[in-house]
Amino acid sequence: MSPTGKRLEDNAAGKYYVTDACDGCGICFSYAIQNFMYSSDSSYYFVYQQPSDPSEEADIRKAIELCPMNCIRDDGEEVAH
Ligand code: SF4
Incomplete structure (x- = not known):
């Protein structure tokens, strides 16, 4: 399955990232406030910090699961520490 959109430059290095298909709805931020951040004009969100524990990973x-644009991706590589 090919990812929806292109990885945004703003994402923190690591396996989780948001693509340019993001419409800025903010749902991800409400579920994982410690891991997502919004752009300076609030038009999109990105992975600000990779998960640091299982609880953040679950978030x-x-x-x-809930992203309406299906634009939060997991490239399956190790999370950078
Ligand atoms: S839930 Fe998806 S579409 Fe909505 S802001 Fe987050 S990454 Fe973007």
């Missing part, structure tokens, strides 16, 4: 997984 990101929830955001992936």
